[in-house]
Amino acid sequence: MTPHFLLRLCSLGALWRLVWLSCLLSMGSGVAAQVRIQPDPALLREGDRSLSADVAVSDWSREDLRAWWAALRAVDGSASSLPAHLHPPDEAQAWQRVSLPDVQTRAASADFGGRQRVQMRWYRFRYAPPQGQWPTSVALYMPRVVGFATAVLVRTDEGWRPVFDNQSGVREQWVRPLWAVIPGALTSLHADRALELVVAVPTHTQGSYTVSSAWLGAREDLEVLQQRRWALQITVPQATGMTLVVLALFALSLWWRRRHEPAYLLFALASLGWLLRNLHYHMDLPRSPLVLHWFWWMTHASMAWVMLLTYLFALRFAKVQHPRFERLMALFVLLTSIFTLPWSQAYDTVVAQHIANASVGLIGTAFVSREAWREGSREMQLIVASLILGLLLGVHDLALLAGWAWPEHVYLMPYATLVIIASFLYAVRRRYLAALQQVESANEHLAERLGAQERELQAQHDRLRESERQQALLLERQRLMQDMHDGLGSSLLSAMVAVEQGTMEQDRVVEVLRECVDDLRLVIDSLEPVGHDIVSLLATMRYRLGKRLQVGGLTLEWDVQDLPPLPWLEPPDALHVLRLLQEGLNNVLKHARAHRVRIATRDLGERIEIRVEDDGEGFDMATAQKGRGLRSQVKRAQRLGGTLHIDSKPGQGTRLSLRLPVQREGRSSTETPEPGSTA
Template structure:
């Protein structure tokens, strides 16, 4: 059997050739700086000095665990061609304090070489310029350091070369260890401040004591602790003594791990064997034990710090395993995202622990400082998600409320229509009641009197006819009042005068009229006008029928908003103390109906009826 191979397309072959050519040119064009890896070292620990041949990088904590001291490294730098322009000398890590000389010329010095546990300048890469004229064919590079125990002191293999050769190495390392660290610290502090503000402001008003959301508090503590831990690498001179600063930095790792685990559990309301009280007690024990372990590491027992890191990792690993298993089985999308973030940080943490605790490398960068940023983005996602859910709930509530308000409005409109119908019906009933009452009190009374006169046989036809005429006058007065404007007291009295003055003249009663032009009384509606007309008509009828008077005076005056109507005759009078008859009872009842004050004074020779409207 033969296998047939087809040539790739012409355009693909052209691109491959171009790429290979470019890589070859780029590779040949990239110059390599010189790296010094061998040195003669003079080590001084506790007054004892020994000289050894050292291979760089020289990691102090590997060769002199738990000790502090000084060291001088002598390195040869032979050059075939002496450059006529400045060159650069670059150390990935150097110190804790250091002094660098080339051929006896001082290139750089940082920190006090004699004060242990002082300022630490080994946290960031160091680059030095070698001026033109200093280099020779045979050069001697001398590096003095002060090495504090458990502080990753030492000397990295230096690079020597032109600016174009060395600066890319320095820039790459500076970007990761300094610029990247600054970004992590700024983002961490920003996220922590946001989380703290949310914890302070987001209060559940329905919970006892107005409980705050602990999720945001754990997130804030974690971000602040990690910013403290990572940002310490940028501080050559810490704000507190170095001994306590290192303990604080170590404890910050435990605080960050504990807060992140609690944050992860609370973010999805997860309850497992390694959450809740068990996790809290384990983390509390680790945080308490972290202080003596950090102190022991400061005194030379690095194994205590390694054991503490291992214990912290095991607790975190147990939590992560169960948490991730629950996320895979029945977790939400957020649960799975947090699980993936935990796995990422666990893997990166194991890598950093192996590199910096087991291998004790000099230089290099911790990757966990960057992977930890994912928790900050998760916090932002949770905040945005809760904000979106809150907006959705508010929108739903508003929609529901709008529907309920519309439903209530329709119900109110229906109720209003029903009430309006009932009110109209009630108005018609009241109107019928009023008409019946007016007929009963006015026309009915006269008709009843006429019937009694006819039944008695004692009254003349003229008397019966007069009674019926009075009944007709009552009807006319009722019609008159319907056409009067509401509150027109003057018009009402004038109508009465027009209707009753002929009767008064026929009865030889002289009428004295003293009525002013009164502004309409606003509170007197049509019903009130009818009540007032009846009251005045009843008083005048009593004068005609019972008073035997020869003079009648009608007075109406306005005193501000108060109107006073007085009807005075010079008749025989009557006893006001005796039980009131039907006519007087009706007067008082109608006065109450229009909230008027009624006063009746009577004696022989004068009877006065006073109606006050206020």
């Protein structure tokens, strides 16, 4: 926190807001819409505010006070039942002029033993309507009356008649405005003269009291002031208390999920402490004097604990923790709470509790302000500003409670609650946004690293694909060279040697060369991209071998149906398939003496079947010897993951059946099949 920040926010902002808020809140208790003081100060006109009154004092015993209250409960608006010695004095010399508000400050000591005497203070007002036109009902409004149960009496021809008795609400009288409506039946009796009424305020003989200025006039004119005062002093604190409950539950839910962050727990406890401090706004006070004293001790002592929790919450935003200060503050608050217990008779424990609260506030605010100044934390700076404002409002309420100043103001600490809680919420919000920003920054950093790694992996993948492509080309080149060397090269070399030696006839040379050309075409056809389509591969073979079959005197029957694609069908596998079918057709041409050959396909679900059938002579499978060529064909089919089956009978032709799987997992064309595959 910088000096410029303190000067601007605390000296100007906080102080100006305090003055503005105090003026606004006191508007309902100190300023009427229109104030007119008559030349005769004892006579009030319509809507006038009385700044003075006639006052008389009667010394009573406690028995007289109890008789007075009993009579008020029994008379029910009748003047005849009030004992004569409990009436306001009739002697003129008993009355004297007093300025309002009339305040007696709280003494340093208090007697709660009930042995001291009491006095009845009578405040007399006279009222006359303008131009003699009496309103439907006349009301008396006083912002604050502090004492025992207040009563309002109106003079009639029969004597003083009570029109208001606050015995039922005396415990809340210190914070609620006095509002007494005078029945029209009484005002009609004063059509030709002024209305005279008395406000009776019982007090201790040497006790404190406060009697504010009074408004007398038409009820509909003064009701606005009374409602405004009630809203500022009662409704707003009640709404604040309900808000604190919601915030406390919300903070507790956050802390339950994030127990490593005690700030949420401190926020919840401070909110509940504020609610306990303002509990008198939400419930009727206890009727027992002893219980009432303990109730006030609990609510006033809770203020020190609220401030302690507030400072602990603020220090959670500091970079350096201060456990020693926190323990000393907690010990001090505990001792002041014990010291101000209501069993003491030597001093006023309420004032002592407020002094202790002020001490806690000054010490804690000074320490937190120093830390905020040193660290420059914006959250702590705002909390300190709200604490300073709350401290000023607390001093205001202490002066109001003790009767030192501002007797007609409203209590402002409930409004300090809103300011401090707002600063808490700002601090939590700022921490939450900072955490979100850190997460977003970390996510951006991770995204950048992930992008870099992805680009690196893509480059590695491209290099790997290129390496695989080069390796595939090398393997394919080696395979082609091996096939040509073992097949085409071997056949050509054998034919060349035979021709040179003159041991091979021309027709045989032509046949060998034709077989070499067919084999070369098969190799070329296996390299054509067929997209794993076995039907396209068979169509290519038909185109290549069709003329040769026709020259050999064979009629080709084409019964090829649609087959599912074979994902594993690559050029090496395609060459194996073509060689199997070529070998089968060559056997038909050379040995079967057939006139017709049929090529058919079938979809068997998980497998497909390719058949080559002829109508030749056939042979006996039992006596036929399985030569080297047949074993080579079986192994070739096994490399494809399929099976090769040959079925023949003498005179019934031969059928070669090749079954291949649609899906072939974990096996390549170069792998040797497991033992047990049958043809």
